[in-house]
Amino acid sequence: MESGMPRTDGDTSVYPSHVMKTASPRVLIADDQPDVLEALRLLLKGDGYQIESATSTSGISDALDAREFDTVLMDLNYTRDTTSGAEGLELVSRIHAMDPMLPVVVMTAWGSIELAVEAMRRGARDFVQKPWENPRLLSIVRTQVELGRSLRKEQRLEAENNLLRADGRPTLIAQAPAMQPILQLMARVGPSDANVLITGEHGTGKEVVARMLHALSNRASKPMVTVNVGGLAEGVFESEMFGHVKGAFTDAKTDRVGRFELADGGTLFLDEIANVPLTQQAKLLRVLETGELERVGSSKTHRVDVRILSATNANLSEEVTAGRFRGDLLFRLNTIEIQLPPLRDRREDISPLAAHFLNMHAKRYRKHLTGFDGAAIQILREHPWPGNVRELDHTVERAVLMAQKSTVAAADLGLAATSTGGLQTPRLEDMSMEEVESFLIRKALRRFGNNVSQAANALGLSRSALYRRMQRHGI
Numbered sequence: 233m234e235s236g237m238p239r240t241d242g243d244t245s246v247y248p249s250h251v252m253k254t255a256s257p258r259v260l261i262a263d264d265q266p267d268v269l270e271a272l273r274l275l276l277k278g279d280g281y282q283i284e285s286a287t288s289t290s291g292i293s294d295a296l297d298a299r300e301f302d303t304v305l306m307d308l309n310y311t312r313d314t315t316s317g318a319e320g321l322e323l324v325s326r327i328h329a330m331d332p333m334l335p336v337v338v339m340t341a342w343g344s345i346e347l348a349v350e351a352m353r354r355g356a357r358d359f360v361q362k363p364w365e366n367p368r369l370l371s372i373v374r375t376q377v378e379l380g381r382s383l384r385k386e387q388r389l390e391a392e393n394n395l396l397r398a399d400g401r402p403t404l405i406a407q408a409p410a411m412q413p414i415l416q417l418m419a420r421v422g423p424s425d426a427n428v429l430i431t432g433e434h435g436t437g438k439e440v441v442a443r444m445l446h447a448l449s450n451r452a453s454k455p456m457v458t459v460n461v462g463g464l465a466e467g468v469f470e471s472e473m474f475g476h477v478k479g480a481f482t483d484a485k486t487d488r489v490g491r492f493e494l495a496d497g498g499t500l501f502l503d504e505i506a507n508v509p510l511t512q513q514a515k516l517l518r519v520l521e522t523g524e525l526e527r528v529g530s531s532k533t534h535r536v537d538v539r540i541l542s543a544t545n546a547n548l549s550e551e552v553t554a555g556r557f558r559g560d561l562l563f564r565l566n567t568i569e570i571q572l573p574p575l576r577d578r579r580e581d582i583s584p585l586a587a588h589f590l591n592m593h594a595k596r597y598r599k600h601l602t603g604f605d606g607a608a609i610q611i612l613r614e615h616p617w618p619g620n621v622r623e624l625d626h627t628v629e630r631a632v633l634m635a636q637k638s639t640v641a642a643a644d645l646g647l648a649a650t651s652t653g654g655l656q657t658p659r660l661e662d663m664s665m666e667e668v669e670s671f672l673i674r675k676a677l678r679r680f681g682n683n684v685s686q687a688a689n690a691l692g693l694s695r696s697a698l699y700r701r702m703q704r705h706g707i
């Protein structure tokens with residue numbers, strides 16, 4: 233995530249090592265005898281592990297609070313002349329309660345099998361007896377590291393289930409000449425790890441492009457996690473994005489993985505990025521710069537390797553000038569910028585898009601429709617489409633439901649004749665509240681050339697309230 237530059241080949245050296253999830257596993261070793269620690273350090277270093285050590289139970293706790301480890305290898309006795317193992321056992325229980333996914337391997341003296349069994353009962357995953365045999369110790373550590381990693385992954389996958397849409401490539405129809413440079417750019421930057429900012433009016437297909445970029449990348453087998461960051465309330469922003477630990481606040485009954493961690497190894501799509509308030513922008517920036525975050529309520533640092541795609545229909549440079557958006561954050565986000573043209577500037581795509589939506593909705597509603605009749609096509613081509621592709625999608629969906637013959641007729645579209653630009657004034661008394669609202673919003677948008685801020689102002693709504701309503705009405 234850190235590297236702004238597109239990756240050109242399989243070389244991962246452009247990444248600073250701290251964002252590499254595949255960095256060598258980190259093992260915490262603990263014993264009160266320095267010579268034991270030294271021997272373990274040499275042995276494990278030689279096998280490619282990063283080692284930290286502790287000489288007391290409080291040292292172990294501190295290290296675990298500060299960092300993420302793949303495995304803990306610990307002795308059970310820390311006070312001179314004790315062999316009961318009580319201190320160590322106590323700590324094993326505590327570690328297991330705090331982080332059941334963290335593999336703990338205990339070391340015991342030869343012959344004290346009962347102690348090892350007790351440790352396992354309290355949550356240790358394995359044990360080694362001292363003096364140990366090097367190959368056996370290495371094999372235990374290796375197994376536990378791998379097991380721990382796959383358990384963590386499973387925990388993440390489970391959390392992802394609710395978030396993710398069906399994967400596979402989205403359909404992106406783009407035959408118009410205006411779309412060709414965009415397709416070329418996508419083909420070039422898709423496979424890279426470059427952060428991409430996607431801009432364009434509402435409904436132009438920003439999310440489709442984001443999904444396509446993810447599908448083109450070598451992260452495609454990993455999740456793409458989408459967050460409407462503009463819609464997150466101040467109070468939940470941090471916990472949603474970075475996660476929290478149990479007890480961090482009143483409602484935090486359990487640990488929670490944040491969206492950044494869910495997207496680890498994959499792509500994080502930050503939608504409506506312009507609507508993020510400045511205080512939260514600062515928090516995002518920090519993670520984007522360092523690749524590190526802390527869950528709310530914890531001081532432990534987690535590393536994440538995430539590619540960031542973001543989208544907005546605002547002009548972020550203008551937002552920066554106006555002091556509403558941080559320039560340094562924009563700089564992180566827009567390594568590459570893809571600007572999607574409105575549908576009215578790519579009219580060649582109207583027919584293929586309409587045909588695609590007709591197919592889709594006819595299948596869904598089990599209707600046998602072969603296409604549009606001539607007059608219907610004409611209206612579709614001439615309509616100004618202020619709501620862009622999404623408006624076309626919804627129009628076709630409605631027409632599919634309305635159609636009585638095997639082709640969609642002009643009347644089924646429910647669009648006005650072209651001279652009124654699709655917004656003929658209907659009789660208010662014939663409309664539902666919903667329709668009136670939709671009508672007023674469309675009208676305001678047209679009046680202000682689709683400038684959402686000005687339209688919101690005229691309607692007496694906040695920008696985000698207007699966005700929500702537009703989304704609801706498919707504008």
Ligand SMILES: Nc1ncnc2c1ncn2[C@@H]1O[C@H](COP(=O)(O)OP(=O)(O)OP(=O)(O)O)[C@@H](O)[C@H]1O
Nearest residue numbers: 403404405433434435436437438439440621622625
């Ligand atoms: N080029 C395209 N080909 C096929 N379908 C498209 C295309 N562009 C957009 N769509 C469809 O149109 C709808 C709106 O697209 P999308 O949600 O990506 O727009 P958006 O730019 O993110 O809009 P918003 O700013 O309102 O979030 C979706 O149903 C999407 O599948």
Ligand SMILES: [Mg+2]
Nearest residue numbers: 438439503543
């Ligand atoms: Mg969108």
